[in-house]
Amino acid sequence: MPVRCTIGVDVGTSSSKGVLVDESGSILAQATRGHEVSRPRTGWVEMDGAVWWEEFVSITRELLAEVPDAEVTGVGVSGMGPCVLLGDADGTPVRPAILYGVDTRAGAQITAMTDELGVPELTRVGGSVLTSQAGGPKIVWIREEDPEAWARARRLFMPASFLALRLTGAYVLDHQSASQVSPLYDIEAERWHAPWWERFAAPLEAPALQWAGDIAGTVTAAAAAQTGIPEGVPVITGTIDAWTEAVSVGAHGAGDLMLMYGTTMFLVATVEETLRTPSMWTTAGAFAGTRNLAGGLSTSGALTAWLKDVTGSDYPQLLAEAETSGPGARGLLMLPYFAGERTPIQDPDARGVIAGLTLEHGRGDLYRAALEATALGVRHNVETMRQAGADIRRIVAVGGGTQGRLWLQVVSDVTGLVQEVPAITIGASYGAAFLAAGAVADTPPAIADWNPVTDTIAPDPALRDTYDALFDRYLRLYAGTADVAHELAAAQKHTAPDLAQP
Template identity: 55%
Template sequence: MRAVLGLDIGTSSTKALLARFDGTVIAEVGRRHDVDRPAQGLVEMDAAVWWDEFTTLTHELLALAPEADVQAVGVSGIGPCVLLTDAFGEPLRPAVLYGVDTRTADLLDELTAELGGEDAIRARCGSGLSTQAAGAKLAWVARHEPEVWARAVRFTMPASRVVELLTGEYVLDHHSASQTTPLYDVRENVWIPEWCERLAPGLPMPRLLWSGDQAGVVTREAAAATGLPVGIPVTAGTIDAWAEGVSVGESVPGRMFLQYGTTMFMIVPTPEPTPVPGMWTTVGTHPGQPSVSGGMATSGAITDWLRRLVDGEWATMLEEARCAGIGANGLLMLPYFAGERTPIADPDARGVIAGLTVRHTRGDVYRATLEATAYAVRHNIEVLRAAGVEVRELVGAGGGLLGRLWPTIVSDVTGLRQTVPSVTVGASYGSAFLAAALVADVDIRQWNPPATVIEPDPVATAAYEPGYHDYRELYEATKAVVHRLAARS
């Protein structure tokens, strides 16, 4: 049976699957893992986890489906991240994660001025500098850990690290590169040599490929470690949100893709690279498919925090949140539990729960969490529209779609129709599709047709309107106090 393997390394777990060439999932496996938070604002991961879990999960998949003839491999992972390795390919320090790691906050103004100002950076890179920018993270390591920098010869992200270990090739996909701001030109699709040398002196940049391009083939050493056949092709891979977007066919201008996961990610394809203040302009997975994206620092992570805090069962708490009703019985939350990325770009923002009384239940708090993330989605949409980016409908994927309450709240708050596809496995499925496209003629519309459409309820949309305006006001009203608290944490 011909099959492809898709892998995704997420913030809290790694998932892998085997799929037939018609998109049917044969087997799925996963492993949970944790990130490290050595200090406030620092979020890292032991990169050994990425390869260890890939090899383990691959063996499990092959054992579950011994009849599978794996013909290609696709990979994705969290990003933009920074892993530095030495001349022997060994990691020099833990990987620095994406925008949830805010260590560069104090460096951004200096770097922006050094490169000629925000307008100059946006003109070439599409986005200004933020804690999401991997180029700024490279500069941070070069300045603060010179002994590490002196030994660094390569930098990779989770997907490109696995590709390197599978194939021996030092590559990075264009989309991931476009999030290494300010090192990559989103209009020319090339590295910016003078800015690479200024922020990452002496570090060779990886060869650039598009996400679905073949990076190389599985080597004999990698085959021995994974059980995969020698010589099968491997994609260049990409960042998980874009692979998940591929899995639902998100490359339609005006349709926003929402990734319901530990963090929430938003992607809107655009006809051409479009700078939007507070958001990220990227080049997408394929040539001619640029997009504007945004991301929350936490979303599903808050619900998981709450579940662990009260020792609750997910299904029970979800039903309690449903029963709480619109407005969570007078509760309002700011979901900035790890700072916030877009559109406020405030690493010192913190979570706030307003309106608590002794009568409130965990269901009310859970409901307030879901509503807060929906308000944040609407905030991002309003910023996009103000910059001329059309957003007329939504398409969702990810584990948060289970139970349908969360996407229903998002549709009601935004007033937008939302499509839920047949397969919501996520990025590993998108990675498998890209792998299949290396060796066969496949169509994601046949792999993963729409299954459900969530229509917004006009009555609910109107009922959420006061809550949204209070949400926007609450941040401004509490910002000064929250920043003082953050400085003492």
């Protein structure tokens, strides 16, 4: 007997993941395709957009092969962002996609656009100042630095919208993603800001705007032949992975904060009104009329993976040794800015620092310091959000990093926050499947039924003084080393490009 289900696929920084989910929220099949980004120069992070579709096709065929009696009723798409992938009039990419805030190449364009438009007007229209996270300066960078590609470019995509195009032929982008193509989106009017689109993005055609769970179109015959998904199945517009992850755990109500433990750490606070602060990102939400204050660390899982590689260890070893190291990592303090930093310092030229090293320290101490560094970064973001007016009352954890209890406990201890952990933490692909189910159901499902909270992580009050003191040192260490870090970053930009290769 056919099993009615939805497919959700998310294109992430280090992999694409897909799930096949039935009407009760049970996962029937999962598939993953690992990939690497390209770092052709220091500060550049790119990816071939064609890979997104190739992996989608491969994933959906694997999912459907695992469950031959699946009756697919809807398709959900999601992806990292904000990315800038430019395509020609047919949607064929004209160059690799420039990724989100970890790509810091557009510094000159950020400065020029800010000087021209002014901070007050930028924040009035778009909600945020321009940073490495903003899509607009990256569009201008392509126009100025890659004129051959620009001459062929006619359309703007992110991973979810590129998949929607290939599946349905619809050229759409969701409001949340559009709000991060700063400064080209009007946050209050919820539409493209025509004067600035014409000034900075023409002759690109502005994509039609929809909300994440809206139906973009239906699977075409050509897409059905490639993917195995039947022709005519509805496909949602989708959105950026962090927001789809928030949906997957029900963390999108006023007062909610989602912590996404992934290659980078992402935070999304849902607020009752538009909040503006130069330290964070003001965005539209996944659903009509909602607003977010968002932030992101440039490294988290990327930092722990780096330590695993350079020490030649595996995660179980490192976690066990970090547990033994204990709170404070035996006097080590790390700044996690190994790829610059996004919020709240907005410093692409920040660099990693490990302070307090002695000959007695080992890899477990380093790993513990890395976990604490990301936790200190989360605390810095949370405190900045609260200072801006965000009333954070509930924190939900999601993503691959939630599989390790130690990391969760360190974050709770450092921040003083209780974290809720739901039954399913695979994140954006599951959220995309849920959005698709809601789009096609007569009675949309509730995420609390699909994915209930099964664990809570409470901070240890005995560690409050320890981590209060460490947080103070964390702030002072950045202030005291920033000048030297910036000089080193400048030197790195003039070294051979292969310095930046993975």
